[in-house]
Amino acid sequence: MPKIKLPTKSPRIDMTPMVDLFSVVLIFLMLTTTMRQPEPAIVDTPFSISEQPTPDFDMMTFLISNDGKVFMNFDNGPDTLLQYRPKILQEMGNRYGIEFTEAELRTFEKYKSSLGVPIMQMKEFLNAKNSKARDDLQVGIPLDSADNQLGMWILYARQVNPQIQACLKGDARAEFPVVKKVLDILQERNVKRFNLITSLESAKINLEEIQQ
Amino acid sequence: MAEIIQEEKGKDGKKKTKKHPPHIDMTPMVDLMCLLIVFFMLTTAFSKSKIMEIVLPEKIKDPNQEAPKISASRTQNIILGPDNKVYTYPGTVKPENYNNLPPLRETDFSDSGVRQILLGWNRTLFKKIDDFNQQVLRGEMEISQDSVQGAIRKLKSDDDTGPIVLIKAYKEANYGNFVDILDEMNICGIARYSVVDIAFYEEQMVEAAAGISSDAESSSN
Numbered sequence: 001m002p003k004i005k006l007p008t009k010s011p012r013i014d015m016t017p018m019v020d021l022f023s024v025v026l027i028f029l030m031l032t033t034t035m036r037q038p039e040p041a042i043v044d045t046p047f048s049i050s051e052q053p054t055p056d057f058d059m060m061t062f063l064i065s066n067d068g069k070v071f072m073n074f075d076n077g078p079d080t081l082l083q084y085r086p087k088i089l090q091e092m093g094n095r096y097g098i099e100f101t102e103a104e105l106r107t108f109e110k111y112k113s114s115l116g117v118p119i120m121q122m123k124e125f126l127n128a129k130n131s132k133a134r135d136d137l138q139v140g141i142p143l144d145s146a147d148n149q150l151g152m153w154i155l156y157a158r159q160v161n162p163q164i165q166a167c168l169k170g171d172a173r174a175e176f177p178v179v180k181k182v183l184d185i186l187q188e189r190n191v192k193r194f195n196l197i198t199s200l201e202s203a204k205i206n207l208e209e210i211q212q
Numbered sequence: 213m214a215e216i217i218q219e220e221k222g223k224d225g226k227k228k229t230k231k232h233p234p235h236i237d238m239t240p241m242v243d244l245m246c247l248l249i250v251f252f253m254l255t256t257a258f259s260k261s262k263i264m265e266i267v268l269p270e271k272i273k274d275p276n277q278e279a280p281k282i283s284a285s286r287t288q289n290i291i292l293g294p295d296n297k298v299y300t301y302p303g304t305v306k307p308e309n310y311n312n313l314p315p316l317r318e319t320d321f322s323d324s325g326v327r328q329i330l331l332g333w334n335r336t337l338f339k340k341i342d343d344f345n346q347q348v349l350r351g352e353m354e355i356s357q358d359s360v361q362g363a364i365r366k367l368k369s370d371d372d373t374g375p376i377v378l379i380k381a382y383k384e385a386n387y388g389n390f391v392d393i394l395d396e397m398n399i400c401g402i403a404r405y406s407v408v409d410i411a412f413y414e415e416q417m418v419e420a421a422a423g424i425s426s427d428a429e430s431s432s433n
Binding site for chain 2: 012015016018019022023025026029030032033034045046047048049050051052053054055064167169170171172173174175176177179180183184186187188190192193194195196197198199200
């Protein structure tokens with residue numbers, strides 16, 4: 001039987017359409033992206049039907065991890081010239097007798113993710129060389145009645161930025177007593193209206209079902 | 213497109229180079245783009261998180277000031293228990309009844325659980341809100357989105373038949389339950405609800421209902 005000789009050369013695939021497609025996707029992603037801030041603790045937010053979007057600024061966020069640590073974050077305000085972050089840190093420093101240098105204030109201004117550092121370790125935290133050393137210092141903000149630093153942060157954040165709104169971002173598995181403590185501190189500071197950060201979920205109710 | 217490439221021989225017999233378009237190997241470019249796409253996909257926060265507004269009552273700092281009175285007949289208590297359970301009981305417990313606590317009704321967060329109970333309590337108001345929404349959806353009423361919210365708020369504040377729900381959390385409840393129950397309040401259109409501290413007798417009621425021995429609890433405290 002005569003053998004059919006197949007060409008040994010591998011067929012060349014034209015990659016151009018693939019590259020085109022990738023470019024389009026890439027450009028789309030680059031334009032729409034809002035970078036996710038790395039958080040010191042992984043938090044799975046609970047679901048709700050609320051469709052109100054999170055505001056972009058004038059927020060102070062309390063992050064409650066599922067092991068009961070509390071972290072706090074606030075933004076720089078709608079305009080970077082307002083420099084809320086360094087101002088709040090300076091007030092905190094005055095309160096606890098810690099002098100922050102200009103460089104430390106700048107580092108704090110640029111540090112965007114949540115903080116869980118007791119104020120006594122703040123200097124060490126800001127001067128830390130690498131992120132590993134920083135993560136080790138993130139032990140959660142003290143909030144017991146003897147050393148209520150969270151209350152102080154709230155006080156000064158509201159003094160520096162009167163428009164600031166409180167947001168609570170808790171892990172769904174976080175124990176309620178910790179949440180309750182944060183709520184109590186907020187209530188003590190006269191923050192009565194605040195927001196819970198949730199993920200969107202749809203809910204359907206059939207009216208027929210309930211009319212029986 | 214087919215190209216005819218003819219091998220031509222020049223006059224002096226030299227072979228002319230072929231007129232092939234130069235082939236660029238795109239594979240490294242594709243590799244790089246893949247990497248970038250994966251990177252962007254992972255770092256992008258696609259869905260922005262949502263917020264749910266909640267208002268806490270003012271803390272009573274003056275010990276002589278009494279808590280606002282609410283009618284016991286409209287009061288419904290919801291206690292968040294351990295293991296994603298929810299307990300409810302109606303009315304209030306008077307001090308003389310501390311030894312004779314009312315039974316708790318146990319339910320859960322499923323659609324047929326606490327939601328049905330809440331809708332049962334709040335049927336009149338829920339129907340009003342739902343009718344209103346339907347009218348807007350069918351176009352019988354032309355009204356802007358903001359006014360819809362305002363009108364629903366008005367319906368809620370005018371309501372005087374619905375329950376006054378007091379939400380309490382047992383210490384083993386988690387934050388997810390808390391958000392879930394507030395969410396149920398929004399879903400069922402409950403006009404009046406508040407988050408309050410759990411009383412000691414309610415803790416006992418939950419412990420009795422969930423089968424937790426209170427001795428073990430008190431020793432761990």
